Amino acid sequence: MVSACSFTDKLPFANGESSDAPQDVARAIPYSVTFQGLDPQEERLLAALRENSTTIRLKDRPTPTRAGLERRADDDVERFVRVLRSFGFYDAVVNYDIRDADTPPANGESEIASDDIEKIDDADAPESDGDNAEPAAQKETADSKEADAPRPVILQYRIDVGTPYLLSDAELKIVHPDGTSETRSMTDAELKTANLSIGMRAEAEPIILAEQSVLDVFRNEGYPLAKAGQKRVMADTAEKTIRVTYEVTPGKKATFGKITVDGATEVDADFIRGYHVWDSGDVYSPEKVSETRRDLAQSNLFNSVIVKPVGPVGENGEIPIEIRVQESDHRTIGGGLDYSTADGPGANAFWEHRNLFGKGEKLRLKLEGSGLKQGASASFRKPQFLRRKQALVADGEATSYTTDAYDGNLANAFTGIERRFWKHWSATYGVTVEYSDLTGPDSPNEEFYLGGLRGILRHDNTDNPLDPTEGDRLELTVSPYVSLAGANTQFTSVSLDGSQYYAFDKKGHYILAGRGRIGSIFGDERSSLPSNKRFYSGGGGSVRGYEYQTVGPLNKDGDPVGGRSVLEAGLEFRARVTDSIGLVPFVEGGNVYETVTPKDFDLMWATGLGLRYYTAIGPVRFDFAVPLDKRDNIDDDYQIYLSLGQAF
Known part of the structure; x- marks a missing residue:
């Protein structure tokens, strides 16, 4: 199953933490977040990871223990895996390390710092002795507080994206009115309409959005009540490919039928009907429906215009069209x-x-x-x-x-x-x-x-x-x-x-x-x-x-x-x-x-x-x-x- 990922607004604070919960700021562990293993050119992916990160979202409420930070990181790992899959990296593996801020990354590998995380500095470090040195008692107190304060840490996510999966085939399963069905690969024209291409990286967003475009293919052919069925996404882990099958129930092919007008008060209903761009007997076309709506909207007579088919398709093969308007001041x-x-x-x-x-x-x-x-x-x-x-x-x-x-x-x-x-x-x-x-x-x-x-x-x-x-x-x-x-x-x-x-x-x-x-x-x-x-x-x-x-x-x-x-x-x-x-x-x-x-x-x-x-x-x-x-x-x-x- 392919799905888009966006969890930021849906999940509560991790581990039962509340935004109103009191924080012991003096004992909280300050941290920054970095990413290792990502291509810097993957800007959209990096932005999605940051957007869905619990540790980044709660950075201004650091936890008092490393165990609390680890629970946040564990939550991020699950989120990151789903985000990576939505970008076509189905074999991605996410791990993390927590190290002291003054410890360099292992093997000298480069890191990508989160733009949302402020860098940790040593602004609170004690100053050296000099002409303006603190009294000994005050300095001892500051040293004591410095010794008790948690040291800043770096949470480093190590991401192995693996080989991206590619789209190997896009199919249509067409369910006919009598219950029979046929399955075939989408034509080049249908792929273009759906904004898909064979060999593209199998990202979730274009695959999901293509479902509506597939319906448009059938509506453009005169099937106004085409509906989407179950979408099937199959992954070939050996070949690193994805095959998607869109199920469509086209319904009956239709011609334009009777036009009804709703909402007209001062503007003559027959005049409104006269804006339709199709002729009697024309096969249903969403483009002609859109052109009619656009012409009515440009008349400056209405605040809103809706033109849509209202089923079912009649026995004569015609589908009624409803024009709903809200008049403006004239x-x-x-x-x-x-x-x-x-x-x-x-x-x-x-x-x-x-x-x-x-x-x-x-x-x-x-x-x-x-x-x-x-x-x-x-x-x-x-x-x-x-x-x-x-x-x-x-x-x-x-x-x-x-x-x-x-x-x-x-x-x-x-x-x-x-x-x-x-x-x-x-x-x-x-x-x-x-x-x-x-x-x-x-x-x-x-x-x-x-x-x-x-x-x-x-x-x-x-x-x-x-x-x-x-x-x-x-x-x-x-x-x-x-x-x-x-x-x-x-x-x-x-x-x-x-x-x-x-x-x-x-x-x-x-x-x-x-x-x-x-x-x-x-x-x-x-x-x-x-x-x-x-x-x-x-x-x-x-x-x-x-x-x-x-x-x-x-x-x-x-x-x-x-x-x-x-x-x-x-x-x-x-x-x-x-x-x-x-x-x-x-x-x-x-x-x-x-x-x-x-x-x-x-x-x-x-x-x-x-x-x-x-x-x-x-x-x-x-x-x-x-x-x-x-x-x-x-x-x-x-x-x-x-x-x-x-x-x-």
């Missing part, structure tokens, strides 16, 4: 503040309802204001529109702008379809209309009435929307526009934005993040384009260190005129100093060009240092940036930015 009110030296303070507030008509419809209303713009916006999203993983989306805004590039009023609206496909890909496409009455330093002082299409292709496999530590993002936007009335223009805007995140450690405390942007406008010349449809660069969302929209061509008064192409790049190193504080050195560059495509790669660069305060909803960002290509009488010496979330 309304949210929030807001935020931001600040930069160029733009001044800004604020926003929003109200959101995520179940407007009972089928997950989300309506979000937002107000925002700053020195650059003031306005209101609304967005609507209806999930599961006509088919799975498809949503009806709509948004609109009315904004007044006051920037160096243009000022005036803008209103637009968009309606379209958002479609998810593959695992991390999605697309949005639809129609848009826009009205603008903007005045700029190099643009016609006319009203534009535009109609157009918007197509967006996205890829996002990052792990956190506000503070990603790994993965990448890519967004391609294509938007053709044509005049419906007013000033005449026709053009197509194309842009590609991307970012990449790489973690140097498992906790994600050290992240290298990079971003890039390239865009072009095909069609009319720059002077015929609406001011707000041109490309601009500079500011907290693009190239920090320069004022908003000032990177690129300027007129004679120093005001930005925008361009028909843009190129940007940025790199950050995000390092957490503590769990809540981080430092972020960064460098960014960009430029805007009058031509359709960038005519060169001569970018305007800036660098800076950011401070992050990490909260439950995302990091608070404080950035200090300086322009490296500072222009006289145009660029300030530095810029400061304060907002929520990473820069990208």
Whole structure:
């Protein structure tokens, strides 16, 4: 029988000793613990021995006699043998010796000291005579106490691990519904699923965990009620091998059957059922069950979601599926503040309802204001529109702008379809209309009435929307526009934005993040384009260190005129100093060009240092940036930015 070993929390104090029992500290024998015969590379084994050791656990309550220490060591021997077997050393032998601390180990063999044991020193030894020598009477008393005090000892465990046993075969004993059975070796694919390999050291933990993976093999083949039977582990002491046999009762193969919903109150039950990813008649698949649960959890409608088969398999070969949910609050009110030296303070507030008509419809209303713009916006999203993983989306805004590039009023609206496909890909496409009455330093002082299409292709496999530590993002936007009335223009805007995140450690405390942007406008010349449809660069969302929209061509008064192409790049190193504080050195560059495509790669660069305060909803960002290509009488010496979330 193979079993995992962990006894620390289960066993009482050895030999009837109680944690509350009084200890005669003056007579207690101080001791340290060492291990001999172990490979120092066996770090997991050594840690398990220490964790299960009675002598280490009770080191701060030493016994007054060597016999008491021996009883503790005897208890450890039994524990250690079980631990060693769980690591594949079935022939291991454990002995121990107790010797005075000043006696070297036998044969000069090396020892591994326990990290949990404090080293014994001679701090209490009497000092030599000198100018500050103790009076004779006091010295005699100290000498007497020193003579009566027990001498420290070393408890040395001598471990002969022997030859490790290897896994020679892994078998499946399949018990059929009629009671018959067959036994066969696991295939390479089944071994891989179970994280086993022939010839591996026969450790208990992977052999035990593989039992659940073996059940997954059958569930993936359409047996939802597969159960594990008795596991048999046979050891060949001559060959030093282990053969394990997993008994499985698969039950009946099943297809997906009726779906029941439990726990829904405000969210429509039929809408919840519509999230299932399987078709009628599909063979049962735990992967499809997991995908359905994941999609429901990501709807932001529920605090918890459970999707599971509930047997038995019916006579028609179908198994019912239960979806159990606990609904969350569907309304949210929030807001935020931001600040930069160029733009001044800004604020926003929003109200959101995520179940407007009972089928997950989300309506979000937002107000925002700053020195650059003031306005209101609304967005609507209806999930599961006509088919799975498809949503009806709509948004609109009315904004007044006051920037160096243009000022005036803008209103637009968009309606379209958002479609998810593959695992991390999605697309949005639809129609848009826009009205603008903007005045700029190099643009016609006319009203534009535009109609157009918007197509967006996205890829996002990052792990956190506000503070990603790994993965990448890519967004391609294509938007053709044509005049419906007013000033005449026709053009197509194309842009590609991307970012990449790489973690140097498992906790994600050290992240290298990079971003890039390239865009072009095909069609009319720059002077015929609406001011707000041109490309601009500079500011907290693009190239920090320069004022908003000032990177690129300027007129004679120093005001930005925008361009028909843009190129940007940025790199950050995000390092957490503590769990809540981080430092972020960064460098960014960009430029805007009058031509359709960038005519060169001569970018305007800036660098800076950011401070992050990490909260439950995302990091608070404080950035200090300086322009490296500072222009006289145009660029300030530095810029400061304060907002929520990473820069990208």
